[in-house]
Amino acid sequence: MQKKSAYLIVLLIFSFATAFSQDSAEPKRLKIALFTPLYLDSAFDQSLNYKQGKIFPKYINAGLEFYEGAEMAADSLDKEGMPVDLFVFDTRSTSSGVNELVKTGALNNTDLIIGHVNANEAKQLATFATSNHIPFINANYPNDAGVTNNPDFIVLNSTLYTHCAGIYKFIQKNYQLAPVVMFRRKGAQEDRLKGYFEEIAKTASSVPLKIKYVTLADNFTVEEVKKYLDENLTTVAIAGSLDINFANNLAKSLASLYT
Structure with a gap:
């Protein structure tokens, strides 16, 4: 699963970066926002101490593997001369969820959004993407989340x-x-x-x-x-x-x- 995610993200970002670089004489560092469920608030306390002892909850695996795949993709692109700035957002954060990030304008200067999201998050990000003309790739959720006529919204999996x-x-x-x-x-x-x-x-x-x-x-x-x-x-x-x-x-x- 981790390798498949990595290869997939490499292809996605590489294709986007190649197309983007054609419009510029010098390579630009792309700002990519990655949304994935890491459950950091559940795993660590305010002092950053791990709360689960020797146990690693299975529900963290999917989001963590997606993140690791993105890191591998970013490293690969950097070696190819296509550097990217990867900003990772925990969709299960109690203080900075998708809705809060959209409202505060934290994503306004983003070049690309990639998400491991649920239906509600997909809809919020798709609405934001089309309003700001930022491509949003829904990498996991096999549905359009009720979003139609949105050229900036890409559903990667079969619906x-x-x-x-x-x-x-x-x-x-x-x-x-x-x-x-x-x-x-x-x-x-x-x-x-x-x-x-x-x-x-x-x-x-x-x-x-x-x-x-x-x-x-x-x-x-x-x-x-x-x-x-x-x-x-x-x-x-x-x-x-x-x-x-x-x-x-x-x-x-x-x-x-x-x-």
């Missing part, structure tokens, strides 16, 4: 819609005649996923899938799942939720029926 389209096409190609059931729970994200599949069906290149949508409670039972499956046919089951616990419980329920 949820793209994932849904890929799943739909795979099923359509390999299980076109099989019954398809999407098990879902109540929620706005689940409604969005259902809407994506319904939208994709309208533009399907061949006969659209006949998907049955089933809403389950969070404490659903194996028997509730079983009644929507035909023992004589291969049924394709889709976990129509971003809730990992729901998906895991559904997978376990399905596995118990066929073992």
Whole structure:
């Protein structure tokens, strides 16, 4: 994960730096703002003493690896004669979150923003980026966060819609005649996923899938799942939720029926 992040960030910054340097006779030190969840307030006290003893919490890993990748990228660019000033911001800081940094103008002179962010942070940074014409690369969150018509906002990962389209096409190609059931729970994200599949069906290149949508409670039972499956046919089951616990419980329920 760390190496992939490093290579990816190197490519991103290198491409941007190359394009930027073409407009200037002399290389300019690019100011890059990096947003990542480091949880420093949770890890250290006010005297900078580590609070977790000999334990290193797993929830810190993703943000830390992203930061390390950025450092590797900055070092690589410096060796290539493209120096950058990397300003790192902890998105889990209790005193200088994204909202505070935007309000105080701390990002106004930034040339590029790269973020390992959540939906709310992505939206805040995207709004700031388009208002100030600063490119913002959303490096991890697979969604547009409701932001549209923003030429300065780059979503690096495939969006949820793209994932849904890929799943739909795979099923359509390999299980076109099989019954398809999407098990879902109540929620706005689940409604969005259902809407994506319904939208994709309208533009399907061949006969659209006949998907049955089933809403389950969070404490659903194996028997509730079983009644929507035909023992004589291969049924394709889709976990129509971003809730990992729901998906895991559904997978376990399905596995118990066929073992």
